[in-house]
Amino acid sequence: MVESYLPVLVFIVLAMLIGVAPLAAGFILAPRRPDHEKLTPYECGFEAFEDSRMQFDVRYYLVAILFIIFDLEIAFLFPWAIVLDDIGLFGFGAMAIFIGVLLVGFLYEWKKGALEWE
Numbered sequence: 256m257v258e259s260y261l262p263v264l265v266f267i268v269l270a271m272l273i274g275v276a277p278l279a280a281g282f283i284l285a286p287r288r289p290d291h292e293k294l295t296p297y298e299c300g301f302e303a304f305e306d307s308r309m310q311f312d313v314r315y316y317l318v319a320i321l322f323i324i325f326d327l328e329i330a331f332l333f334p335w336a337i338v339l340d341d342i343g344l345f346g347f348g349a350m351a352i353f354i355g356v357l358l359v360g361f362l363y364e365w366k367k368g369a370l371e372w373e
Contacts, residue, residue: 314369314371314372317364317369317370318369318370321361321364321369321370324357324360325357325361328353328354328357331350331353332350335350
């Protein structure tokens with residue numbers, strides 16, 4: 256039974272080599288000529304205004320989480336729409352429940368004011 260996993264092991268080793276070999280070759284063969292200008296942080300063509308570890312408003316993260324949720328919803332809707340004829344009414348009801356739960360969450364966030372930027 257272990258012999259059947261040999262192709263998987265070979266695939267994993269080859270994938271690691273293909274990923275690591277160019278990085279190692281670049282690290283070994285690349286010329287190194289550091290100077291002050293190359294070592295300074297680059298941000299949009301001008302010097303940074305503040306520390307890069309500044310705090311963000313919590314609403315930024317809430318909007319990011321909402322984006323991920325609705326992006327995943329769309330990722331689930333495309334395959335569902337393709338096989339809707341095959342899964343019938345049960346699949347339609349399951350997706351209606353899924354969208355309903357997301358809609359309740361969205362309405363809750365909207366009512367709480369998470370989408371307001373003031």
